[in-house]
Amino acid sequence: xxxxxxxxxxxxxxxxxxxxxxxxxxxxxxxxxxxxxxxxxxxxxxxxxxxxxxxxxxxxxxxxxxxxxxxxxxxxxxxxxxxxxxxxxxxxxxxxxxxxxxxxxxxxxxxxxxxxxxxxxxxxxxxxxxxxxxxxxxxxxxxxxxxxxxxxxxxxxxxxxxxxxxxxxxxxxxxxxxxxxxxxxxxxxxxxxxxxxxxxxxxxxxxxxxxxxxxxxxxxxxxxxxxxxxxxxxxxxxxxxxxxxxxxxxxxxxxxxxxxxxxxxxxxxxxxxxx
Amino acid sequence: xxxxxxxxxxxxxxxxxxxxxxxxxxxxxxxxxxxxxxxxxxxxxxxxxxxxxxxxxxxxxxxxxxxxxxxxxxxxxxxxxxxxxxxxxxxxxxxxxxxxxxxxxxxxxxxxxxxxxxxxxxxxxxxxxxxxxxxxxxxxxxxxxxxxxxxxxxxxxxxxxxxxxxxxxxxxxxxxxxxxxxxxxxxxxxxxxxxxxxxxxxxxxxxxxxxxxxxxxxxxxxxxxxxxxxxxxxxxxxxxxxxxxxxxxxxxxxxxxxxxxxxxxxxxxxxxxxxxxxxxxxxxxxxxxxxxxxxxxxxxxxxxxxxxxxxxxxxxxxxxxxxxxxxxxxxxxxxxxxxxxxxxxxxxxxxxxxxxxxxxxxxxxxxxxxxxxxxxxxxxxxxxxxxxxxxxxx
Numbered sequence: 001x002x003x004x005x006x007x008x009x010x011x012x013x014x015x016x017x018x019x020x021x022x023x024x025x026x027x028x029x030x031x032x033x034x035x036x037x038x039x040x041x042x043x044x045x046x047x048x049x050x051x052x053x054x055x056x057x058x059x060x061x062x063x064x065x066x067x068x069x070x071x072x073x074x075x076x077x078x079x080x081x082x083x084x085x086x087x088x089x090x091x092x093x094x095x096x097x098x099x100x101x102x103x104x105x106x107x108x109x110x111x112x113x114x115x116x117x118x119x120x121x122x123x124x125x126x127x128x129x130x131x132x133x134x135x136x137x138x139x140x141x142x143x144x145x146x147x148x149x150x151x152x153x154x155x156x157x158x159x160x161x162x163x164x165x166x167x168x169x170x171x172x173x174x175x176x177x178x179x180x181x182x183x184x185x186x187x188x189x190x191x192x193x194x195x196x197x198x199x200x201x202x203x204x205x206x207x208x209x210x211x212x213x214x215x216x217x218x219x220x221x222x223x224x225x226x227x228x229x230x231x232x233x234x235x236x237x238x239x240x241x242x243x244x245x246x247x248x249x250x251x252x253x254x255x256x257x258x259x260x261x262x263x264x265x266x267x268x269x270x271x272x273x274x275x
Numbered sequence: 276x277x278x279x280x281x282x283x284x285x286x287x288x289x290x291x292x293x294x295x296x297x298x299x300x301x302x303x304x305x306x307x308x309x310x311x312x313x314x315x316x317x318x319x320x321x322x323x324x325x326x327x328x329x330x331x332x333x334x335x336x337x338x339x340x341x342x343x344x345x346x347x348x349x350x351x352x353x354x355x356x357x358x359x360x361x362x363x364x365x366x367x368x369x370x371x372x373x374x375x376x377x378x379x380x381x382x383x384x385x386x387x388x389x390x391x392x393x394x395x396x397x398x399x400x401x402x403x404x405x406x407x408x409x410x411x412x413x414x415x416x417x418x419x420x421x422x423x424x425x426x427x428x429x430x431x432x433x434x435x436x437x438x439x440x441x442x443x444x445x446x447x448x449x450x451x452x453x454x455x456x457x458x459x460x461x462x463x464x465x466x467x468x469x470x471x472x473x474x475x476x477x478x479x480x481x482x483x484x485x486x487x488x489x490x491x492x493x494x495x496x497x498x499x500x501x502x503x504x505x506x507x508x509x510x511x512x513x514x515x516x517x518x519x520x521x522x523x524x525x526x527x528x529x530x531x532x533x534x535x536x537x538x539x540x541x542x543x544x545x546x547x548x549x550x551x552x553x554x555x556x557x558x559x560x561x562x563x564x565x566x567x568x569x570x571x572x573x574x575x576x577x578x579x580x581x582x583x584x585x586x587x588x589x590x591x592x593x594x595x596x597x598x599x600x601x602x603x604x605x606x607x608x609x610x611x612x613x614x615x616x617x618x619x620x621x622x623x624x625x626x627x628x629x630x631x632x633x634x635x636x637x638x639x640x641x642x643x644x645x646x647x648x649x650x651x652x653x654x655x656x657x658x659x660x661x662x663x664x665x666x667x668x669x
Contacts (some may be wrong), residue, residue, distance in 0.1 A: 077656050092664035118657060129668045131634065134661050137644050137654045 005069040011262030014078030017116035022258040073265035098260030108218040113225035116143040133214040141209030143227040161233035167200035207237045229254040292318040293379025302381040313498045314453035326354030330539030330648035352393040353618040353648035389414040389589040391621035429580035454572040456498040461570035466506030468566045474557045478522035483556035484546035493565040528553040535614030536647035558606040610639035617652035641665040
C-alpha cells in the first residue's frame with residue numbers, strides 16, 4: 001500500500017537584513033513562519049532559520065538531510081547562494097505571488113515593496129506583473145537609508161514611527177545620498193531642531209524617493225516588504241501623497257516574499273489529487 | 276582564421292610600426308575616417324579599443340582613479356578616464372596580452388564627434404602629451420534625416436583633413452588607394468552585417484557576448500583585406516553552425532535586444548547570467564554600429580561622409596526608437612534591456628523616456644544601471660535581480 005507523504009512547501013526570502021521563512025501545506029495555508037538576521041556564513045544562518053529546536057516543522061532530519069516531501073524555494077538577494085533550494089525566483093515575483101494569494105485582487109494594482117537594500121514598485125495588470133522598477137544603485141528610499149540615520153542618531157528602528165508622530169513642523173531633507181543626508185541631519189540637529197521633526201522629514205524623503213521611481217498608474221496600492229512592518233508611519237505619508245488611491249497593506253508584510261516563494265514551490269510541484 | 280591571431284598580428288604590426296621612423300601612425304576614433312588614414316599608409320590605432328581592453332581586464336579600476344586625480348571627472352566617459360589614467364601610470368593591457376610596452380606614439384590624431392564630444396577632449400589631451408597635430412571632424416549630430424548640407428559639411432572637413440595629412444606625409448592622396456580601402460571597408464561591413472543577421476535564426480548561433488568580441492576587426496581593421504577575409508570566414512562558419520542547429524544558449528527560451536554599451540568588466544558574468552536563464556541577446560545597438568552599407572568606392576568621400584553621419588548614435592530619438600522597435604521585431608526579440616551607462620550618456624537611450632514609449636507600443640523593456648568600464652557604477656546583485664525579474668515577466 002502506498003503511503004501518502006505529507007508535502008511541505010518552504011519559502012525563504014533571504015534579504016539583506018533578515019532571512020524570512022514560511023512553510024505551507026499544499027493548499028498554501030501557512031503552517032509556520034520565522035525569521036532571523038542575515039548573518040554570515042550565510043548558509044549556516046539559512047539552515048538555522050529552517051531548523052528549530054522545538055517541535056515546529058523542519059525540512060531537515062536529525063542528520064541534516066532534506067526530508068522527503070519538503071520542497072524549498074528561495075527568493076531574495078541571497079537566493080543564488082542557497083544551493084539546496086529546488087526553485088529560485090526573484091523577490092519581485094515572490095512578493096507578487098504572496099500579495100495575489102493574500103488579497104486576491106482582480107483589478108490592476110501597484111505593489112510598493114520597501115526592502116532593506118532596495119525598493120520596488122511593481123505594477124500588476126491582468127493578474128500579471130506588467131512592469132516594475134527597482135531603485136537605482138543608491139540606498140536612498142530604502143530601509144538602509146532609514147537604518148543608517150537611525151544608527152547615527154542612536155534611535156531604535158521600532159520607535160521611529162512613534163517619534164515621527166510627535167512632529168510639529170514640516171521639514172525637507174534635501175540629500176539623496178545617505179552619507180550627505182547624515183551630514184545634513186547633523187547640521188539640522190546642531191541648529192537645535194527637534195528630532196521628531198527630523199524623523200518625520202526622513203520618512204517623507206523615503207516616500208518621495210519611492211514615488212520618483214515611476215508613475216503610479218493604478219488606483220489601488222498594496223504595501224509589502226519588511227520596512228513597512230517596522231515603519232508604519234510611512235503608510236500614512238504615502239496616503240497623503242496619493243490622495244485618490246485605495247490602499248491595502250498585505251498581512252504579515254515582512255513574510256510576503258517568503259510566502260510567495262513557498263506558493264511558487266506549490267505551483268511548480270502540482271500535487272496529484274490524492275495528495 | 277583565428278580572431279586571436281588576427282588581433283595579435285594587428286597589435287604587433289602596430290608596435291613594430293611605432294618603432295619604425297619611416298612608418299607613420301594615426302590615432303583614430305572608432306567611427307572616424309580610418310579609410311582615409313589607411314589610404315595614406317598610416318597604421319591606425321584606436322584608443323577606444325584600448326579603453327575596452329582596460330574595461331574587460333578590469334585594470335580600468337586602477338587607472339580611472341589616476342585620471343580622476345589628474346583632473347578628469349569620474350562622471351565623464353570612463354573609456355577616456357581609464358585610458359588617460361593608464362597613460363599617466365605608464366600601463367597598458369597590451370603588455371600582458373602581446374608583450375607590448377605602450378601604444379605607438381601618434382604622428383596625427385583624428386577624431387569625429389559623430390559619437391560624442393568626449394573624444395575631442397580625449398584626443399586633445401594626447402595631442403598635448405605627444406605634441407602631435409590633431410584634427411577634429413565636427414559632425415552635425417542628433418539628426419532626424421541626413422541632408423545634403425550635413426554631408427557637405429563633413430565632406431569639406433574630410434577635404435581639409437586630407438590637405439593636412441598630405442602635409443604630414445609629404446605626398447598627395449592616392450585616390451585609387453582610397454577607393455580600394457573604402458571598397459574593402461564596405462565589403463567587410465557587409466559581411467559583418469550578414470553575420471549579425473544570422474542571429475535571427477531560432478535558436479541563435481551566437482549571442483551579444485560573442486559579437487562584442489567578434490566585432491574587433493570591423494572596428495580596428497576595416498579597410499583591410501584581413502577584415503574582409505575574417506568576416507568571410509566567420510560568415511561561413513556561422514552558416515555551418517545554423518545548418519548543424521548549433522545553439523549559443525542551450526535550450527534558448529527568450530530573446531532580448533540590448534541597447535547601450537556592454538559592461539566590459541562583467542561580460543563573462545552577464546553571459547553566464549543570461550545563459551543560466553536560457554536567454555539569448557540576439558541583437559544590439561552596439562554591435563550594429565559598424566555597418567556602413569552605403570560606402571561607395573565610386574564616390575568614396577561623399578559616401579563616407581554620409582555613412583559616418585548615419586550611425587545610430589548620431590541620430591535623433593525618433594529614429595533610434597523606430598530602429599530599436601523594428602530590429603526587435605526583425606530578430607523576434609521578446610523585450611529590450613537598456614543599459615543606462617553612467618559615464619556614457621551619448622550611447623544611453625533610456626534617459627528620455629524611450630523605455631516607456633516602447634512599452635506603450637507593447638514592447639517590454641528594462642533599464643539597468645551600470646557603466647561601460649567603471650564598475651563602481653554597477654551592482655552584480657541588483658542587476659541580477661532586475662534582469663531575472665524582467666525575464667520572469669516575459
